[in-house]
Amino acid sequence: MLSRKNKRRLLKVFSLFSVVRGYNILVIVLAQYLASIFILSSGRTLREVVFDLNLFMLVIASAATIAGGYIINNFYDSEKDLINRPRKTMLDRLVSQNTKLSFYFVLNFLAVIAASYVSFRAVVFFAIYIFGIWLYSHKLKKRPFIGNLTAAVLAITPFFAIFLYYKNLDTVIFVHASFLFLVIAMRELTKDLENLKGDLAQGYRTIPIVFGEKTSKWMLTALAGLTIIPVYFLINHFEVGYMDFYFYASVIALLFFLGALWKSQAKLHYLLLHNILKFIIVAGVFCIVLIKPNEWLRFIT
Template sequence: MLSRRQKHILLKFFSLFSVVRGYNILVIVIAQYLASIYIFAPDKPLGAVLFDLNLLMLVLASSATIAAGYIINNFYDSEKDLINRPRKTMLDRLVSQNTKLSFYFILNFLAIVFASYVSFRAVIFFALYIFAIWMYSHRLKKLPMTGNLVSAILTVTPFFVIFIYYKNFELVIFAHAIFLFLLVSMRELTKDLENLKGDLALDYKTVPVVYGEKMSKYMLTILAVLTIIVGIVLILFFKIGHMYYFFYLSVMLLSIFLLIVWKSNRKMHYLLLHNILKFIIVAGVFSILLIDVSVVLNRL
């Protein structure tokens, strides 16, 4: 049996894991490596990608920066989250704000250390990334449209740094990036609808607060239609192997999303829509394997 002190430490660990969204970071790490193997550097030997120390350092720097970003976001949104997510917030509060801030600075310092292994330009890139995340959490996220746009850009930035590292400018990469960017933009707007109660209470100027739920649904509809179009373009005009199964599934789920969004008027409805988008994004990460099922064997 665990002692009382051990249980307390374990609870604090889970609290910190919840704050930094450890599961999200793990998915991002997997996505960065799969994208490197199948999309950014498809012609390189598998071992050259997996054991590339520069790539590892960029992935670690990204992970540390994102984790720090979740902490500072949690710090600024603690009151709003208490309204929107009371159970999760109670778990998050097992770790003090001072401890969270200490981890925030440690993680950002580690990100710069990891980036310094690669190059001075990588250090500058991650320093700007850290600043941008802080600016978003502190001020920009409270602005309608701007907050959503910046959040979507910050979300795809970890893939942008790998893209720059490999200098692969194939058109298919831009098509994938646009698809992901649109999905993330939809997710951010859906989260705003889901968190409308807390945003209203604390005067966050999000799109639903400023323009209303109906206008937000029109914007979601436009974004969903654009995402479906990009998905169809990827199916018809690019060599994506068996990944076309994922895009067919995405088109179907986004069509269902469009049907549900106009019938939604409660938090649980928006939570369902949010989970649909999260499923598409996570499924997209692992469906990268379908681009070429035999690629691992051929490149050993």
Template sequence: MLNRRNRLILLKTISLISIVRGYNILVIVLAQYLAAIYILSPNLPLREVILDSNLFVIVLSSALVIAGGYIINSFYDSEKDLINKPQKSMLDRLVRQRTKIYAYFVLNFIGVLLASYVSFKAALFFASYVFGIWLYSHRLKKIAFLGNFVSATLAIAPFFAVFVYYRNFELVIFVHALFLFLLILSREMVKDMENIAGDLAQNYRTLPVRYGNRFTKWCISALILLALIPAFLLIRYFDVGYMYLYFIACSLLLLLFLFLLWRSSTKEHYVWLHNIIKFIIVSGVFGILLIDVDLVLNRIL
């Protein structure tokens, strides 16, 4: 049995992992490496990609800065989360606000410092990324649509750091990025409907607060229909291997999402819609392996 002190340390560790959303960061790290291996450098030996110190530093810097972003976001949203996520908020509050700020600066400093190992441009990119996350958390997230747009942009920015590193600017990558961007933007708007109670209490001027859920649903519907366009292009005009099966399944799931969206009216419904989009995004990470199944098998075997 754990004594009281060890139990408190364990709870604080779990709280910190909850704040930085370690599971999200693991998915992002995995996505960056899979993209590097199977999309951006399919002709390079697996060992060479995995042992690339510059790629490792870019991925590690991304993880540290994103973790810092979650911390500053939790810092500014602490009062709102008490309303929207009371159980999670109570767990997060085991870590003091002062400790959060200290961890925020340390993680960002180390992230930018490590990026300088790759190049000055990489350090400048991550320093700008840190500033962008702070500006979003402090002010922009309270503004209707602009906050959603900036959040979605920040979410895909770490992947562009890897694309730039490999100097791979093929059109298929941007079409795929557009699909992902539209999904993330839709998810952000669903989250606003899910968290409307806390946003109202803290005077956040989100889309549901300013214009109502019905208008927000029209915006989400438009984004989902727009997302079907890059999905169709990737199926029809680009060589994505067996990943076309993923995009077909996603298109069908997004149509189901639209049906459920207009029948939703409670927070529980919006949580389900949020999870549907999250499932599509996370499954897309593993869907990268379908681009070249033979390459995957050869590298595994």
């Protein structure tokens, strides 16, 4: 049996894990490695990619920066989240704001140190990334359009660090990135609909607040329609292996999303829609292996 003191310590660990959204970071780390193995590192064996120390440091820098970003976002949104996510907020508040801020600076310092192992350009890249996350959390997220666009750009920024490291700027990579960007932009707008009550109470000027729910739904419909463009090119003009089944399934999921969107009125409905988009994103990470399913044989070559 754990003592009362140890139980509280364990709860604080869970609280900090909740604040930094450790599950999201694990998915991003996996995505960076899978993208490196199956898309970016042409000509390298699987073993060379997995045990590349420079890549490892870039992934560590990304994870630390993102974790710090979640902390600073939690710091600025604490009052809003108390309305939108009361249970999660109560768990998050088991760790004091001072402790969170201290951990925020430690994580950013760790990110810069890890990036410095790779190159000075990597340090500059992550310094700008850290500043961009702070600026978004402090100012930009309260503004319509620019807040949503900034959030989507920041979400895919860690992958650009890997692109630049491998110096692989093939067109297919940008088409993949455009699909991911559009789905993330949809997720951000759906989150605004989901968090409408808290955003309104705290004076945020999000798209649903400024232009209304109906306009937001039309924008989501337009974004869903735009995803057809990268999906078409990825399936018909680029070699994506068996991942084309993922893109077909994504189109079906987005059609279901749109059907449910126009019937949605309550927070619970938008939460379901948010989870559909999250599932598409996470499923896309695991489906990267379908691009070259035989690539695992590189372990023994």
